[in-house]
Amino acid sequence: MDMNAYLSMFIDESNDHLQSLNENLLRLESEPEELSIVQNIFRSAHTLKGMSATMGFEDLAALTHEMENVLDLVRNSKLKMDSFIFDTLFKGLDALEAMVQDIVGGGTGKADVTSIVASLQIILKSDYSANNASAAPTTAADSSNVSSASGAMLLDEFQSSILLQSIETGLNVYHVQITIRDNCMLKAVRAYMVFDLLERNGEVIKSDPSVQDIEQEKFDFTFTVFTISTLAQEDLQTQLLNISEIESADVTLLDAESLAVLSQSSAAAAIEVVEAAPTAAPIVVKTEAAPNERVAKAPAPASPPGGRTIRVDIERLDTLMNLFSELLIDRVRLEQLASEIKRNDLTETVEHMTRVSSDLQSIVLKLRMVPVDSVFNRFPRMIRDLAKSLDKKIDLVITGAETELDRTVIDEIGDPLVHLLRNSVDHGIETVDERIAAGKSETGTIYLRAYHSGNHVFIEVEEDGRGIHHERVLKTAIKNGVVTEEQAKLLSADEINMLIFAAGFSTADKISDISGRGVGLDVVRSKITSLGGNVTIDSVFGRGTKFSVQLPLTLSIISAMLIKLGSEKYAIPLSSIxxxxxxxxxxxxxxxxxxxxxxxxxxxxxxxxxxxxxxxxFNEDVEDETEIVVVRKGEKWAAITVDEFIGQSEIVLKTLGKYLTNIETISGATILGDGYVALIIDPNALIK
Structure with missing residues (x-):
């Protein structure tokens, strides 16, 4: 098997699982008793480990395995989460992300994680829970001996309870025996595909040999699994047999009686499990809703069936968009020629082509649109770590994460938002003592919002912190030579706020890992400007600051109203009118x-x-009547005077590069059907 062919898929799926691990660990930190979250975390870690082992990234798989061992104790209620465990798992995630990024850069994915592994092993060996000693699981060797003695794979008390609850609620519980063909070269890969199928449609409760032994190919060609599944018996068997190089798949539906027999055999063979039963009982009650809820909802988060979705390189979408843009320009030209020639057959053909190309345009644009959630989902973890390092209490409230932006903009907006959020955490939100002294709640709040307004998307970062101190900003600006003392006296409040975007500007008292080096907000402004956007600040000293970032919805095709000013033609985005x-x-x-x-x-x-x-x-002052276009920017409206309306049209937005950079009102240009160029008006720049 050529592993290089699967490397791109491995990287994409690894990033997805790492993001899921980060999000669920943050959820678990706020709801430490919710074991259903632990199950989701364990599943992602287990899948990531299997993928890494299959691809030969041993360091990545080994670290994930150690993290999985800790999570296994937690999900079985034999270990309770605390701050040390959370911090260690987050450090492990950071190391895993660094390994994956190394692989992306062509590296081997190796890293020195001995300190993290040592911390994880301390967690495994320490007495974090009173139930640790009595509820210790049987070892793989013990299970194997008991299994050979009784002729069946045995279950401990916790596993039996989970399966029994599932049966009582009407879910399917199966005993599955898989035999792989004896000429199979990579049996661990086939076993992984079996587990992937089972976990996408339910939950694997136990396997024999253990999952670790199977992944390391420490088994013959047969293994058995207890699983809870949403699939019918025949469907499950059919899908298992469809996996390449699977010789046989025996699927047995279990009921309460057959499960009780297995549990009794386990009790007779493993005395330590019987002794643990009195303490295990309340654990089962505590997690009663979690396993059932988890399996019942399994179809919702499951991956789509094969063939329903594909990953496409963004360069191919760029090429498709450029080709369609050229097609659109020719379509507008044909529409104009058809209106001049006035032949019915030509007009009908052009009208049909217009309808088809409009549908095609909608599909092409949607292919490139991505929810900003793909950027926002990395920030809760970042805010958590920053708040902890600065000894502050901060809540991050995200709204509008479903708002969509062009993929090109999405790829570029992440770093500017990181700078704005770090600035809000460090400079904006006060310490707990400062907030209490100011009569505020000890927990600061940062709001991250996204919403559409016309042909733009606005992203706001707002906090209820200390606000911008104008005198301090002016003093620093004068000291750094950003403005002179004479210029400072003439600045308005908004202009003083914008001084913090000057290159090298910083009001930090000392240099730290977070701020103070004078690098950050000037980079934010230049990046947003390069995307055709803008950033503004609204601040009240003592109450907080709001950064508002305006971005173009797409960098390609828009609907517009064509207008004239004397002999010149312009386009105004229809979504702003x-x-x-x-x-x-x-x-x-x-x-x-x-x-x-x-x-x-x-x-x-x-x-x-x-x-x-x-x-x-053209000068409207000499006209008795003037045509106007009423445009909006959020809740603000304005009327724009024009000479004449030409009509609506689909236009291809082309950037002007370094031309007309001194005119904020112009956002780009387009080529009309007659070959002339029309400048595109940015209505948001006209409304202050």
């Missing part, structure tokens, strides 16, 4: 030197697009 209309000169109000109009019983600003863009041959 509320309404179009006509106003007379006498309807224009003048408030403090600004032009305003009444729109739906609300006074909104009137923006002269011709003056903003310095249009050479």
């Amino acid at each position: 509320v309404e179009t209309g006509i106003i007379r000169k006498e309807q224009i109000l003048h408030v403090h030197g600004n032009k305003m109009i009444e729109f739906r019983n609300v006074i909104i600003p009137l923006v002269s697009l011709s003056k903003v863009l310095e249009s050479p041959d």
Whole structure:
């Protein structure tokens, strides 16, 4: 087998499992008694270990195995989680992520994890629970001896209780015996595929030989498994036999009576398990709902059947998008030619092509859209570690994680958000003593929000911390030469806030691992600007700070309204437009030197697009009537004056690179059907 062919799949799936482990460990830290979470953690760790062993990454598999041993004690209620165990498991996850990243970079995935392994072994050997000594599981060797004596694989009290509860609730409990063909070269791989199938459709309770021995090929060509499954007996057997190089699969449905026989045999053969029974009883009651709930819900989180989903390289999607963009430009040109030639057969053909290409456009765009959750899900762990290192109490509240962005933007926005969140934790949120002295709750809160607004996505990072101290910022800015004392006196509150984005700017008293080196927010601003976005700050001293990041929804194709200003053509994204209309000169109000109009019983600003863009041959001041476009940015509205409406069109957004960088109102350009170039207006830049 060529393992290199599976390396990309291994990396993708390893990252998925590592993210799942991080998320579930954080959940378990807040709900340490919820053993159903432990089952999910154990399952991810077990799968990751099997994948690593199969691919030959022994260090990765060995560390995961040690972590799995600790989790096994926890899920069997023989070990209770505490802060030391959580910290050790998180350190193990960090090491696993580093190994996977090394593999991504072409390395061997090897790392020195002796200190983490030593901590895990201390946990295994220490008396963390009063039940440890009496409820110790039988060893693999003991189970094997008993099995050969009685002719059956035996169960301990806990395993029997789990299976019995499953039977009583109507779930299927099976005894499965698998025989692999004797000419199979990689029997551990086939065994892994069997376990993967069983775990995707339920839960494996026990195997003989043990999972560890099977993964190390320490078995002949036969092994047996007790499993709870959502599949019917015949379906399970059929799917097992469909696995390559499986000689036979004997699936036996168990009932309460046959299970009781196995449990009695186990009690007679393993005296230590009988002695542990009185203490095991309350454990079963405590976890009664967890196993049943876990198996009953198994189909929901299970991986989709083979062939339903595929992973596609982002470069292929980029190529597809570029080709479709060219097709769209030609389609617009054909529509214009058809309207000029006026032949019915040509018009009908072009209209049909328009409908088909519109559907194709929708599919292509959706292929590239990814929920921001793929970025947000890494932050709870980061905030937890930062808060702990700074001895602060912080809650992270995430909303709008389902908001979708173009994959290109998603790939680039992670690092800027990391800087903003680290800044909020270090500079924003006060220590517990400072918060109590200020009359606040001892736990600070950071809000991470994402939402759509027009043709943009806004991501906000807000905290209820100390806010920006304007005098301190100005003093630091003057000291660092960012502004002069004369310039500082003329700055507004918003302009002072934006000074913290200056290169090399830092108000930290001392340099630490988190801040103080003057690197961070200037990088944030430059990265967001390079993506066609913008970032603003709103802060109240003593109450907190909010960073608002504006990003384009997609970098490719949008629906737009084409308008004219004299001889020039422009495009306004349709998603930002509320309404179009006509106003007379006498309807224009003048408030403090600004032009305003009444729109739906609300006074909104009137923006002269011709003056903003310095249009050479259109001036609405000389017109008796002027056409307007009402646009919105979140809850704010504004009216834009235009010369003439051309109509709606699908346009391909092209970036201008280094051209017109001094005009914030322009977000890009497009090629029209007649071959001319039209600049694309960014309505968000017109609304302050």
